[in-house]
Amino acid sequence: MLRETMTDKAGEVLAVRINGELADLSSELMEGDHLEPVFWGDEGAEDIYRHTASHVMAQAVLELFPGAKLAIGPAVADGFYYDFDLPQTLTPEDLPHIEERMRKIVGADLKLRREVMGREEAIAVFGEMNQQYKVELLEEMESDEVTVYRQGGFMDLCRGPHLASTGRLRHFKLLSIAGAYWRGDEKRPMLQRIYGTAFDDAEELQKYLRFREEAERRDHRRLGRELDLFSFHEEAGPGVVFYHPRGAVLREIIEGFLKEEHRKRGYHMVITPHLFRGELWHTSGHMDYYRENMYYFEKEGMEYVVKPMNCPGHLLIYKTRPRSYRELPLKYFELGTVYRYERSGVLHGLMRVRGFTQDDAHIICAEDQLEEQVRECLEFAFYSLRTFGFEDFDVFLSTRPEKSVGGDELWEKATGALRDALEDIKMPYSIDPGEGVFYGPKIDVKLKDAIGRSWQGPTVQADFNLPERFDLTYTGPDNRKHRPVMIHRVVLAGIERFYGVLLEHYAGEFPFWLAPVQVVVVPVADRHLDYAREVEALLAERGFRVEVDDDRQTVNMKIRRAQIQKVPFTFVVGDREMEANTVSVRDRSGKDVRGVPVPEVMARLAEMSTERRAIAEWRPG
């Protein structure tokens, strides 16, 4: 029946949809069922394909390591994995062997057969096979019937659906081995996870593998070293960043942008200390809800905390005098450096550090101003991200977490305001249940970089709790005291992380306005050095970041060095240029234009710079 329906493309059909539900190709049909074929590329097809690949891998592992116990093995975003409890530890050298065995299983073209089984029976069967993890899963299941899939001598507890046979699997690759806790719980046994990926199309697999190489090429840790931007030091401890001169320049540009844009929008810049008494953190609730992330110590019998957040400091400033409703919304902005303890295994270059600076602001306003303020924050955030070259975003609304302060009513009010603001600007979003901060719900913006990866970006958090804890008030038009609400928000968020994302986004090839070194002037021979210096001085006077490569090296070598350093423009100056007061402009793409008059060069560069244009090429014009 199915065969006939699928006609000549039958060989390509991976599964079917019966009345909209994905199902095996071998499913039995009922009268009146609506049937759709599922091809590679259709929604859900990848998951089915990779899930089958994970079964084949499990079979291979079981054959190679007879004592293996199976945990779970789902399809994930870019592939699949399977967790095993093995009598021995795997090494990367094992992967090719497992792959080879997988190919054998694929070659044998084993049918995957679905079978419905009583839960008790399944517990007995898997118990017999010493598959205690499967037994544990079964014991927690609700329904009396479960499904298993068999292929050859291999059997796995599985909901399906699957490909019809192992022979249907075309292109796959095992990628890495990692540790993973049983059910993600660190109190449970550590299992060995094998990651892999699978595609029906060879070209797509190649594309994915190239994507991984590209990601490696863009790795900010590598670029940070190659471009001499920043470093980490074992003797200074992990998770704290040292910015080199060039790296500090880029950071200054980012911070300069932030200061300017905040000023334009009516924020007041403040500066608060890094070390406070513990008392303040008890008032704020951090000591109860954030303690495990904080650095604190005692001196002369007094408890001190290295600030993990900037909010309490800003509230102290608010409280220095009585406030009027006329002052609201009051917006305090700080490039606030905070320190948070992160478990040693989670640190990752600039993306996850222990000391970082946030572009942090706290907006204290009346309740009826909340929604508009949230909206302004979002607009500010999107404007900033676009300026830095990010165009694609995903937005999430995170609701009340388990550990939290404040009553239900406050949480509902705050969550409602965030939702309304999002709907107001017609920004599509999804809900992240329980992912809010302990003092309030939040909006998270994730940004997509040049190769499609998602990164945590701006957050906007509504907070009805801290104003209460700190007893914030303002005098209303009615001459009575009112309780303000506050917004915590960051635009680029942790500057370190944003810096890392930016580096990877551009693969170190920054647009002109962001490049740490914008121009290298290359004199052809010694006699052109003075002229090169003149050009350098002219550019530097206008605020451009320029260097002369005065090394006694060939022009080729000096150009090569500038190119490797990803400097946007190289100006070559020799006899002809010196004579005519011009430079020859070479951009990063390798294009060069000879004999451009210096005034023209200056004007063009100024344009690129002040407009913060996302380019660094010399276009004819």
Place this chain on the structure above:
RNA sequence: GCCGGUGUAGCUCAAUGGUAGAGCGUCCGCCUUGUAAGCGGUUGGUUGGAGGUUCGAUUCCUCUCACCGGCUCCA
């Protein structure tokens, strides 16, 4: 923090239970250079750290630190 891996010159990487090596870089010469590597020489290491086994350890063992891939957590 946990599981696994890695740690050799500034960088990329060799080597081996018996004197630790290459390329690039550094530095010094020569070359005076026209759009991605000119030539020659020179320098460079307590093999992450501490202990142990051994006649002898960079290699084997223990502890420790950092990093990498994950788990978990987050800006």
